[in-house]
Amino acid sequence: MFEPQDPNRIQLNSNGQLKHFITTEGLSKALLTEILDTADSFIDMSEQQVKKVPLLRGKTVVNLFFEASTRTLSTFELAAKRLSADVLNLNISTSSTSKGETLKDTLQTLEAMHSDMFVVRHSDSGAQHFIAQHVSPDVAVINAGDGRHAHPTQAMLDMMTIRRHKGAFEPLVVAIVGDILHSRVARSQIHALRTLGAAEVRLIAPKTLLPRHIEMLGVKVYTDMNEGLKDCDVVMMLRLQKERMKSALLPSESEFYRLYGLTEEKLKLAKPDAVVMHPGPINRGVEIESSVADGPRSLILDQVTNGIAVRMAVMSMAMSGQVAEKNNRMEAAQ
Amino acid sequence: MVTGTLNVESLLEKMTAELSVLMKHRQIEDPFIIGIRTGGVWIAEQLHQALDIQSPLGTLDISFYRDDFSQIGLNPSVQPSQLPCATEGRDIILVDDVIMSGRTIRAALNELFDYGRPASVTLVTLVDLQRRQLPIQADVNGGVLTLDTDQQVKLNGPNPLTLEISTKTS
Numbered sequence A: 001m002f003e004p005q006d007p008n009r010i011q012l013n014s015n016g017q018l019k020h021f022i023t024t025e026g027l028s029k030a031l032l033t034e035i036l037d038t039a040d041s042f043i044d045m046s047e048q049q050v051k052k053v054p055l056l057r058g059k060t061v062v063n064l065f066f067e068a069s070t071r072t073l074s075t076f077e078l079a080a081k082r083l084s085a086d087v088l089n090l091n092i093s094t095s096s097t098s099k100g101e102t103l104k105d106t107l108q109t110l111e112a113m114h115s116d117m118f119v120v121r122h123s124d125s126g127a128q129h130f131i132a133q134h135v136s137p138d139v140a141v142i143n144a145g146d147g148r149h150a151h152p153t154q155a156m157l158d159m160m161t162i163r164r165h166k167g168a169f170e171p172l173v174v175a176i177v178g179d180i181l182h183s184r185v186a187r188s189q190i191h192a193l194r195t196l197g198a199a200e201v202r203l204i205a206p207k208t209l210l211p212r213h214i215e216m217l218g219v220k221v222y223t224d225m226n227e228g229l230k231d232c233d234v235v236m237m238l239r240l241q242k243e244r245m246k247s248a249l250l251p252s253e254s255e256f257y258r259l260y261g262l263t264e265e266k267l268k269l270a271k272p273d274a275v276v277m278h279p280g281p282i283n284r285g286v287e288i289e290s291s292v293a294d295g296p297r298s299l300i301l302d303q304v305t306n307g308i309a310v311r312m313a314v315m316s317m318a319m320s321g322q323v324a325e326k327n328n329r330m331e332a333a334q
Numbered sequence B: 001m002v003t004g005t006l007n008v009e010s011l012l013e014k015m016t017a018e019l020s021v022l023m024k025h026r027q028i029e030d031p032f033i034i035g036i037r038t039g040g041v042w043i044a045e046q047l048h049q050a051l052d053i054q055s056p057l058g059t060l061d062i063s064f065y066r067d068d069f070s071q072i073g074l075n076p077s078v079q080p081s082q083l084p085c086a087t088e089g090r091d092i093i094l095v096d097d098v099i100m101s102g103r104t105i106r107a108a109l110n111e112l113f114d115y116g117r118p119a120s121v122t123l124v125t126l127v128d129l130q131r132r133q134l135p136i137q138a139d140v141n142g143g144v145l146t147l148d149t150d151q152q153v154k155l156n157g158p159n160p161l162t163l164e165i166s167t168k169t170s
Helices: A007-011 A029-047 A071-082 A103-111 A127-134 A152-166 A184-196 A253-260 A300-333 B008-025 B039-050 B103-115
Strands: A060-065 A086-091 A117-122 A140-146 A173-177 A200-204 A220-222 A234-237 A275-277 B002-006 B032-036 B058-060 B091-099 B120-128 B140-144 B151-156 B162-167
Touching (some): A007 A127, A029 A300, A060 A071, A071 A117, A071 A140, A071 A152, A103 A127, A117 A127, A117 A300, A127 A140, A152 A184, A152 A275, A184 A200, B008 B140, B008 B162, B039 B058, B039 B091, B091 B151
Parallel strands (some): A060 A086, A060 A117, A173 A200, A173 A234, A200 A220, A234 A275, B032 B091, B091 B120, B120 B140
Antiparallel strands (some): B002 B162
């Protein structure tokens, strides 16, 4: 498991502003709140006839996806375009690496095209950290998911969705349910929820899908879903990551659904106004009952909408942090 | 160091009178008043009330439209713009507290046009510090101030509104 010594050394500039966005871990409450506030001001942009702001005009954003994704890639692409950036989507799994080019070579090639920002998804934990260490100054790196480590923009769009529906985090009991073991989303959610001050963060999963020592992150662990759902304000489901399961961690999908699938019946155990979230893509009938996913308490589509705003916020803040860092460097050189 | 204050009330009275004459001249009957955050909103509120305008007040945050992002980055306290009516085909009265370089107004015009195509835009400002860098002038302006390079002006508000001239401490 990848665990950087101090993630903020790489993702913050000398003024303490975001210059890369690699993980929610270690970021201050003030900074996470700033991301949410900035994202909120982008949400209202959908009322504009021209759904664009000129913030990143003339900048080039490269979406560097070493792992397939439709939802994340398309929302990052839309976010960059709504900031008026030029966008290049590269699906590397089918490109140069299969010709033997190393990650460093790929980066240097893209930098030679004067890219200003890399949005990276990679199956190896820590890949974005490595890239942030090796890119030229002034280039921002945004983590769009790395291995089992982190998926910070997904976590922040979840936080935004919670805040827009529930207000303050302090009174909230939040349950994260399902395949915690393989989930970079869960890790980023836990860090964000703890920092933002949620009253209680619960993990609900079978023992085989829980990482060891996860309690050290300040969460309560439940293997019984009925017990774990009691009085929850927010239920965040995770996708069962079958593609990452190399050994038999589950008896069967139907057995998993019986024990950990979110059905109308089980949802009754949570608070009457509890909301349901899922990062998508949904496996209906495996993690969640269709009527719950499409029901009135489901915020799944809000999450997608908020995802664009959060990604716009993070991209503009990281670019802004790079600008400030450049100013500092120029001042120091004088 | 504060070196002086200006009477905002009398400037506002003069602006209200001039604006109402101009509106008649331009045949604007139902304008949409929009203030630029923060000081411009306070002035817009006063004009909205004094002229007894029907349409609700709009507020514009131009942070995302500034031309100095590559120099200074993002304004950390950006808030959403709130335009309660459509701007398409409307007569807009755009209000700001201070006009100097003209860059804020350039940004505001760009943002406005992303919301639709207004029929007209009338610019109203409280004080003009001159030193223009763009060919933009107010249609109605409260007063002109000539400041030394080490002096600055700031509108405090919203209640009461005071315009403060101070010397920059460097």
